[in-house]
Amino acid sequence: MSALASLIPFGTLDELAAADSPVHRLDPRAKLLATALFIVAVASFGRYEVAALAPFALYPAALMALGGIPAGFILSRMLAALPFVLLLAALNPVLDRAPLLTLGPVAISGGWVSFASILMRFALTVGAALVLVATTSMDGVCLGLERLGAPRAFAQQVAFLHRYAFVLGAEALRIHRARTLRAFGGKLTPGEFATLAGNLLLRAWDRARRIHVAMLTRGFTGRFPEPRPLAWGTRDLLFTVLCAAAFAALRVWNLPRILGGLLAGGAP
Amino acid sequence: MHMSDALVSPLVGAAFWAVSGTALYGSGKGAAREAASGSVPLTGVLGAFIFTVQMINFAIPGTGSSGHLGGGLLLAILLGPQAAFLTLASVLLVQALFFADGGLLALGCNLFNMGFIPAFITFPLIYRPLAARARTAGILLAAVAALGLGAGAVALETRLSGISALPFRTFLAALVPIHLVIGLVEGVATVALVRFLASARPELAEGGPRGGWKAPALVAVLALVTGGGLTWVASRNPDGLEWAILRVAGREPAPAGDPLHRASARAAEAAPLPDYAPKGQAGRAATSRAGLLGGAATLALVALAALGLRALRKTP
Numbered sequence: 001m002s003a004l005a006s007l008i009p010f011g012t013l014d015e016l017a018a019a020d021s022p023v024h025r026l027d028p029r030a031k032l033l034a035t036a037l038f039i040v041a042v043a044s045f046g047r048y049e050v051a052a053l054a055p056f057a058l059y060p061a062a063l064m065a066l067g068g069i070p071a072g073f074i075l076s077r078m079l080a081a082l083p084f085v086l087l088l089a090a091l092n093p094v095l096d097r098a099p100l101l102t103l104g105p106v107a108i109s110g111g112w113v114s115f116a117s118i119l120m121r122f123a124l125t126v127g128a129a130l131v132l133v134a135t136t137s138m139d140g141v142c143l144g145l146e147r148l149g150a151p152r153a154f155a156q157q158v159a160f161l162h163r164y165a166f167v168l169g170a171e172a173l174r175i176h177r178a179r180t181l182r183a184f185g186g187k188l189t190p191g192e193f194a195t196l197a198g199n200l201l202l203r204a205w206d207r208a209r210r211i212h213v214a215m216l217t218r219g220f221t222g223r224f225p226e227p228r229p230l231a232w233g234t235r236d237l238l239f240t241v242l243c244a245a246a247f248a249a250l251r252v253w254n255l256p257r258i259l260g261g262l263l264a265g266g267a268p
Numbered sequence: 269m270h271m272s273d274a275l276v277s278p279l280v281g282a283a284f285w286a287v288s289g290t291a292l293y294g295s296g297k298g299a300a301r302e303a304a305s306g307s308v309p310l311t312g313v314l315g316a317f318i319f320t321v322q323m324i325n326f327a328i329p330g331t332g333s334s335g336h337l338g339g340g341l342l343l344a345i346l347l348g349p350q351a352a353f354l355t356l357a358s359v360l361l362v363q364a365l366f367f368a369d370g371g372l373l374a375l376g377c378n379l380f381n382m383g384f385i386p387a388f389i390t391f392p393l394i395y396r397p398l399a400a401r402a403r404t405a406g407i408l409l410a411a412v413a414a415l416g417l418g419a420g421a422v423a424l425e426t427r428l429s430g431i432s433a434l435p436f437r438t439f440l441a442a443l444v445p446i447h448l449v450i451g452l453v454e455g456v457a458t459v460a461l462v463r464f465l466a467s468a469r470p471e472l473a474e475g476g477p478r479g480g481w482k483a484p485a486l487v488a489v490l491a492l493v494t495g496g497g498l499t500w501v502a503s504r505n506p507d508g509l510e511w512a513i514l515r516v517a518g519r520e521p522a523p524a525g526d527p528l529h530r531a532s533a534r535a536a537e538a539a540p541l542p543d544y545a546p547k548g549q550a551g552r553a554a555t556s557r558a559g560l561l562g563g564a565a566t567l568a569l570v571a572l573a574a575l576g577l578r579a580l581r582k583t584p
Binding site: 013021035036039040042043044047050051054055057058061062064065066068077078080081084085088089091092095096101110111114117118119121122125126129130132133138141150151152153154156157158159160161162163164165167168169172176188190191193194195196197198200201202204205207208209211212255256257258259260261263264 | 313
């Protein structure tokens with residue numbers, strides 16, 4: 001049930017997205033495109049790359065700094081999603097024991113290198129996605145998706161889901177709390193689950209009908225009104241092009257290797 | 269069984285995006301036709317319902333563990349496959365963006381594993397033929413098959429991506445049995461919910477537009493075959509981008525003469541992993557030290573830049 005209670009911090013991403021900063025003011029489409037390019041660039045590295053991924057941290061770090069997103073918040077979100085990736089990555093050091101590189105007397109196996117690489121990619125891609133929502137708002141993301149060619153029904157579906165997830169989450173929490181108080185700590189069985197979830201479903205269904213009738217009486221024509229019309233400006237173009245160029249450059253040139261070569265006085 | 273961006277290669281991500289995107293587009297078209305009859309707010313709220321219910325874990329009697337509903341089959345029964353796929357897609361997108369469950373690149377894979385398979389494969393092929401005569405058996409079989417196939421798809425996508433060192437068969441053998449059990453749990457929960465609905469609101473349990481799944485299924489299977497074939501061939505080549513650059517440039521870029529480029533070329537020559545094939549060359553330790561030093565220095569620079577930007581933002 002702790003998972004259900006975690007719906008509550010769900011809201012803080014929205015609160016962060018309601019702030020105002022140069023990053024918040026960028027067109028959602030620019031941020032969506034940049035995030036997609038970023039993720040593809042990061043994912044395209046070979047499995048034994050670790051250091052070359054490091055400079056990519058600049059993108060989420062800069063957006064967080066400029067957008068006023070607290071790093072601790074993003075990090076705590078990342079940790080919550082870590083277990084599955086960790087489970088898959090943790091087997092790499094066991095399965096892949098061929099030594100790849102040496103640090104003084106210690107030989108490091110390929111498994112440990114790919115383990116580190118997976119964690120690095122995880123941190124980068126998850127960070128980029130979280131920063132996108134924290135600086136764009138879900139409505140902005142939906143609007144941007146629709147304008148980028150996603151089916152309108154899908155964009156609206158996401159917007160509705162986001163709107164009512166809190167409402168239903170609070171309702172589910174209420175029903176569940178009532179059950180817990182009367183069940184003296186007994187675990188939920190499938191039969192009870194069906195009654196609980198079924199009641200929630202009936203309420204959701206009735207609410208959906210009321211909402212739809214209310215929307216139609218207010219003149220809903222199948223399109224959400226835009227609170228602030230999207231305007232693609234020079235800044236957005238500049239941001240997208242600069243990001244694309246930077247990702248391409250970092251993909252081709254291994255910055256840490258160059259830097260390390262310089263710091264170590266050139267490799268032998 | 270959410271795949272993560274960290275485990276998916278761009279080619280595999282793109283191939284499954286092609287499949288799921290095609291199905292999403294077709295489902296969006298189908299749903300747009302029904303939008304006039306008011307199904308969009310309904311599917312929206314139902315998406316929120318599935319989202320919420322996925323978080324309620326119930327005890328599985330006799331095992332001491334717990335399970336939760338995935339919802340694909342239930343939605344297909346209530347709304348028909350197209351609206352079900354659209355709804356699941358929205359649930360997965362919000363999970364990817366808010367909870368970092370899966371990722372944007374892996375979304376195509378996740379949509380295929382958890383949405384496409386129950387909505388367009390096991391629902392029409394297993395549930396529907398059985399629904400009239402043996403509804404409970406139909407639900408249980410369709411749920412178990414969907415989870416088993418989904419787990420198989422996860423193993424296949426991981427194998428094709430080649431980021432994890434897990435051998436395909438070992439992974440498959442570990443993943444599929446547990447998901448067959450989870451599928452049974454999903455089936456039991458779906459049966460319980462459908463029965464509850466049938467007694468509380470008989471008209472809802474029978475609902476759902478029929479038909480309209482064949483075209484997206486056909487397109488998607490074709491896309492899967494071409495996409496899958498493509499990744500299979502291409503994954504032998506470890507790095508798509510370098511391959512493309514080589515193709516475009518026609519040769520390896522020649523190093524320039526200045527000291528910076530020479531230093532980087534020397535570092536690259538002695539790289540710990542030239543073309544992912546480690547060789548026992550002299551100076552390996554020195555270059556790995558340099559790589560580590562460079563990586564640490566880069567991260568320190570990133571942190572400094574972020575702090576600087578933050579200070580800059582606060583001053584005006």
